[in-house]
Amino acid sequence: MSGVLDQVRDAAGTALVEEVGAVIEAASAMSERFRRGGRLLAFGRGEAAADAAHVAVEFTHPVIVGKRALPALCLGAEPSLLPVLGRSQDIAVGVRPAAGDFAAARALGMLTVALTVNETGAGADHVLAARCDDPLVAGEIHVTVYHLLWELVHVFQEAGS
Template identity: 45%
Template sequence: MPVTSPMQLAVSEALTRRDSAGRALAGDSARIARACQAMAARFHRGGKLIVFGNGGCGTDAAHIAVEFMHPVIVGKRALPAVALSNDAATVSGVGNREGLAETFAHQLRQWADPPDMALGISRDGGCVNVLHGLETAKNLGLFTLALVGGDGGAVARNQAADHVLIAASDDPAVVKEIHVTAYHILWELVHVFIDQPGLLGKETIG
């Protein structure tokens, strides 16, 4: 009879953590579909996607922006997107003068147009500048979406976004992995709606 080693147990436990968080994301399928439909309608009306986050979430923001702007799948339509955290000079300049809490909100007030979308990313939902960015975007009439982890933090509690997708884990690595999966799904399904315009209905969503 084979003996289970401590390493096998560790691998099993690591996969289980990811499995439960992935299943929780799958349980949000209706919310994800609604968000993708709303985003597709906004793109169809000429809107752009504005993405932001701090640190590693800033690299996620850049990843999302380039996926929409320069799709890796040949034949897929490029869609306008920008990552606010890419511009270190602006982020540090605004942070120095207005305070770090305003780094994204300030840029949104300058960049955003009514048809646009704002996507804020925070590992624990507690990033004040992401929270303020989403609140500002919502006040400007943008579609707002948050990718957060843990219990959703202040972003979820304050209902800072129209759609909040939570990676239900306290493990930062798992949250990161679920977020990557989530925004790949967002990209994929937005294109499904765009490629089949009849799915957008009267385009009054979002």
């Protein structure tokens, strides 16, 4: 059985490597929003709410000495809070968002980033998909992606671009 799981992980990892340009573009856009005073507002549906909390923690609690904390809030499973708390310079990050979750955020002019599983991304500006049907492996890909986003946002912050 582990051989099959290894193949699934390898395929998902390879797909992520092929999408690295999309991750870099999203991180660059996020960095610009932080530079303009934006905050990250993360949400996730169902069990993805825990991933949304992890995303917010990553940005507000840097684990590398010298990296600055960036403003982030977790909305839990409530994307309905985006129009209440969101501002035009903010970033909405949805983990496994549903159709329409980003409508209010986009209407406000927020940057939208979707971490999806083989989906279109619910109308987000940046769609970062885990190309895998196994929910556990897809979750591993999402964890990798939001850690990459955190690291790359800081790279762009330090570079001033």
